[in-house]
Amino acid sequence: MEKNAGIYLTENFAMLPAASVCGFYFSHPEAKYSRGKIDRDQVDDYHRRKAWTCAPSSAGFAPS
Numbered sequence: 001m002e003k004n005a006g007i008y009l010t011e012n013f014a015m016l017p018a019a020s021v022c023g024f025y026f027s028h029p030e031a032k033y034s035r036g037k038i039d040r041d042q043v044d045d046y047h048r049r050k051a052w053t054c055a056p057s058s059a060g061f062a063p064s
Helices: 040-050 054-061
Strands: none
Touching: none
């Protein structure tokens, strides 16, 4: 893993770099997941990082 992705385990089995994620994820067909409220500043930041204007992708952030 370290060679390919630059991720390694410490002697206490923590993954480094800290942004690395690993785990078991379980779901249920009747489960409902909520994104919570997405504020305008989060939308603007996302668009800035994607180099998008707000118009094309704002529909993806509409309330469900």
